[in-house]
Amino acid sequence: MGSLVLFLGIIFVSAIHSGHEPIASGREFVDPELIDKHEVFSKPGLHKVDGKDWDYELVFVVSAFNFNPGEVEIPKGSKVKIIATSRDVVHGFEIAQTNVNMMIEPGHISTFVKTFDKKGEYLLLCNEYCGTGHADMKSNIKVVD
Ligand code: CUA
Incomplete structure (x- = not known):
């Protein structure tokens, strides 16, 4: 009986937590038709944030056949939460090296938290076949001093 109460308690607490951080964890959703009006996805690019476990949020809107933004500069040593969705079909999101x-x-909203601590240029590419322009679907991530 005690463990059941504990179990329900855990569910309750996790429900409260997930409600407070809409893009923090698990499977989150966004209507592809409303991307341009969405509070996060209407502003693709790198944004400084305060009071979170990461320094920046890097928002990508992905579509056939490009990544928006097409090029990003990240200050070396930054902890970055990448937040991405697609306008159309399934794409891959791989940062080489x-x-x-x-x-x-x-x-869907996909997220990945990464600390970029090595200076250099990194190729962002689509590694999921998505149509005729698939092979040209790239972006450039520059980690700078
Ligand atoms: Cu997008 Cu392949």
Whole structure:
């Protein structure tokens, strides 16, 4: 009986937590038709944030056949939460020479937290076949001093 109460308590607490941080964890959703009006996805790019476990949020809107933004500069040593969704079909999101590798699906929000502590240029590419322009679907991530 005690463990059941504890179990229900945990569910209750997690429900409260997930309500407070809409893009923090688990499977989150966004209507592809409303991306341009969405509070996060209407502003693609790198944004400084305060009071979170990461320094920046890097918002990507992905579509056939490009990543928006097409190029990003990240200050070296920054902890970055990448937040991405697709306008159309399933795309891949891989940053070469790093462990960043996600599937980006329309209707879903994908996230990855990464500290960029090595200066250099990193190729962001789509590694999921998405149509005729798939091979040209790239972006450039620059980690700068
Ligand atoms: Cu997008 Cu392949």
